[in-house]
Amino acid sequence: MEEFIAKLRDDHSDFNKGSLDDRIKATDPMLLFQKWYKEAFERNCAEPHAMVISTVNSEMQPSSRTVYMKELLEEGIVFYTNYESQKGQEILSNPKVSVLFYWDCLERQIRINGIAEKAPDELADDYFASRPRESQLGAWASAQSQAIKDRDALDKAFQEAEVRFEGKSVPRPPFWGGFLIRPSYFEFWQGRPNRLHDRICFHRVNEDEWDVHRKNP
Ligand SMILES: Cc1cc2nc3c(=O)[nH]c(=O)nc-3n(C[C@H](O)[C@H](O)[C@H](O)COP(=O)(O)O)c2cc1C
Numbered sequence: 001m002e003e004f005i006a007k008l009r010d011d012h013s014d015f016n017k018g019s020l021d022d023r024i025k026a027t028d029p030m031l032l033f034q035k036w037y038k039e040a041f042e043r044n045c046a047e048p049h050a051m052v053i054s055t056v057n058s059e060m061q062p063s064s065r066t067v068y069m070k071e072l073l074e075e076g077i078v079f080y081t082n083y084e085s086q087k088g089q090e091i092l093s094n095p096k097v098s099v100l101f102y103w104d105c106l107e108r109q110i111r112i113n114g115i116a117e118k119a120p121d122e123l124a125d126d127y128f129a130s131r132p133r134e135s136q137l138g139a140w141a142s143a144q145s146q147a148i149k150d151r152d153a154l155d156k157a158f159q160e161a162e163v164r165f166e167g168k169s170v171p172r173p174p175f176w177g178g179f180l181i182r183p184s185y186f187e188f189w190q191g192r193p194n195r196l197h198d199r200i201c202f203h204r205v206n207e208d209e210w211d212v213h214r215k216n217p
Pocket of ligand 1: 047
């Protein structure tokens with residue numbers, strides 16, 4: 001067997017960067033999420049805003065991919081994408097999503113389940129306007145998730161967008177915008193020695209009430 005495959009079994013390193021006191025059960029999970037994100041940001045964790053989002057299609061097949069959290073609002077988190085992409089279409093027909101953040105630098109993982117909805121147009125307009133022009137043109141050029149003949153066809157679509165908007169500002173495409181995920185479940189995971197990790201879970205009961213418990217690792 002090749003060494004890099006055989007080595008898969010050899011990683012027995014322990015987790016020892018922190019612990020979760022049961023007292024955090026009294027915290028609002030959205031505030032705790034913000035606190036953890038702030039810590040990941042301040043510790044210069046790599047891409048702390050990168051999150052894996054899973055969607056489920058009409059045949060109950062889940063799909064996962066990485067996106068960037070771009071807004072952290074009181075009511076939830078927002079990412080931007082093409083509404084006609086696979087994820088966009090899946091969310092529009094089944095808004096139940098699952099999100100995962102993993103911050104190796106802190107040995108922390110956060111699972112979030114929630115309901116996604118289109119974010120307000122003004123928010124998307126504002127964010128789109130702040131993007132580099134090339135990214136704006138890229139949004140027009142890419143029929144995200146659709147099959148395309150070859151790389152040349154994609155580069156050609158980009159050039160066409162350049163010509164189309166030459167000398168003008170690039171408007172937000174009607175098929176591109178944000179999804180706001182309103183959390184209904186959070187799990188905060190902190191790695192601990194001997195695989196006895198801490199897991200504190202919050203299930204939403206109503207607007208401002210959460211059912212909280214610790215889970216076995
Ligand atoms: C680090 C990283 C960040 C990404 N951020 C986004 C994003 O914010 N929005 C997006 O639509 N795709 C983003 N992507 C690309 C997606 O992972 C995915 O390939 C694309 O959205 C198409 O997914 P879909 O066909 O399942 O809809 C990112 C990929 C990586 C690796």
